Amino acid sequence: MAYDLEEQETLDALKDWWAQYGTIIVVAVLVAAAAVAGWRGWQWYEGHQANQAMGYFEALESASRRTDEESIKRLHAASETLRSDFPKSGYTYRGVLVASKALQDTGDLDGAASQLQWLIDNGTDASLVQLARFRLANVLFDQGKLDEALAELENPSDSYKALYSDRRGDILYAKGDLEGALKEWHESLSGMSGSAASIVQLKIDAMSGA
Numbered sequence: 001m002a003y004d005l006e007e008q009e010t011l012d013a014l015k016d017w018w019a020q021y022g023t024i025i026v027v028a029v030l031v032a033a034a035a036v037a038g039w040r041g042w043q044w045y046e047g048h049q050a051n052q053a054m055g056y057f058e059a060l061e062s063a064s065r066r067t068d069e070e071s072i073k074r075l076h077a078a079s080e081t082l083r084s085d086f087p088k089s090g091y092t093y094r095g096v097l098v099a100s101k102a103l104q105d106t107g108d109l110d111g112a113a114s115q116l117q118w119l120i121d122n123g124t125d126a127s128l129v130q131l132a133r134f135r136l137a138n139v140l141f142d143q144g145k146l147d148e149a150l151a152e153l154e155n156p157s158d159s160y161k162a163l164y165s166d167r168r169g170d171i172l173y174a175k176g177d178l179e180g181a182l183k184e185w186h187e188s189l190s191g192m193s194g195s196a197a198s199i200v201q202l203k204i205d206a207m208s209g210a
Contacts (some may be wrong), residue, residue, distance in 0.1 A: 056082050057091040057098075064102035072106065075099055083118055093119060093128050097135070104139055113139045130160045137167055146171050162191025166200055173203075182207050 060078035063071045079099040082092040100115035116136040123129040133152045140149035149171050156164040169184035185204050189197055 053082060053086040053089040053091040056086070057095045060095045061098055064098050067106050072103075072108075075102060076111075079115065083122075087122055088124065090125070093123055093125060097128070097132065100132075100135060100139075104142075109139050109143050113143075126157065127159070130157055134160065134163060134167065137171075141167075141171055141174070146175050162188045162196075164188075166192070166196075169200075169203065178207060 056078045060075055060082070063075040063078065065071075076099075079095055082089065082095045086092050096115045096119045100112040103109075103115065104112040113136060116132045116139065119132040120129055120136065123132065137149040137152040140146075140152065150168060153164045153168050153171075165184045165188035169181040169188065172178075172184060173181035182204065185200050185207075189200050189204075192200060
């Protein structure tokens with residue numbers, strides 16, 4: 001097909017432009033396509049991981065409702081898988097709290113403490129870590145490890161100050177430090193209300209001989 005002079009000049013200009021920028025455009029298109037595919041692949045992977053973690057959490061939660069030996073074994077196995085394979089999942093953090101409570105209820109205080117210590121060492125949710133520290137202090141209290149229990153209740157966030165002070169008061173009372181216990185209970189009252197505040201007030205009244 002014959003082209004007039006103007007058409008030929010346009011074609012030549014397009015050829016020159018493609019020769020200069022064509023490779024860059026092709027590479028850019030391929031990179032963009034790979035990025036989209038990678039993002040979709042990552043979304044699929046994240047969803048797949050979340051579904052798996054949820055499955056193990058549900059198995060752990062189901063096992064926690066029973067106290068027979070086989071159920072406890074399943075609880076340990078599910079917790080171990082969650083911690084090793086899904087260490088950053090919210091299901092894992094919740095599963096550890098469920099497992100620790102179930103183990104504490106069955107009298108396995110060492111097992112409960114181990115679960116909680118893992119969450120304290122590895123958790124990224126500050127609120128759940130604070131909760132784990134509080135629960136670990138309770139376990140250590142039950143084990144008679146009063147100084148270790150107190151150590152877990154240092155430097156609480158504002159939302160946990162009252163709860164931590166109340167438990168520190170209990171531990172100090174058990175250690176025979178009645179003045180220290182009374183001080184902690186008074187401090188905890190400022191952040192409590194309702195039935196929780198009533199219970200703390202009963203402790204104070206009992207100490208004061210009311």
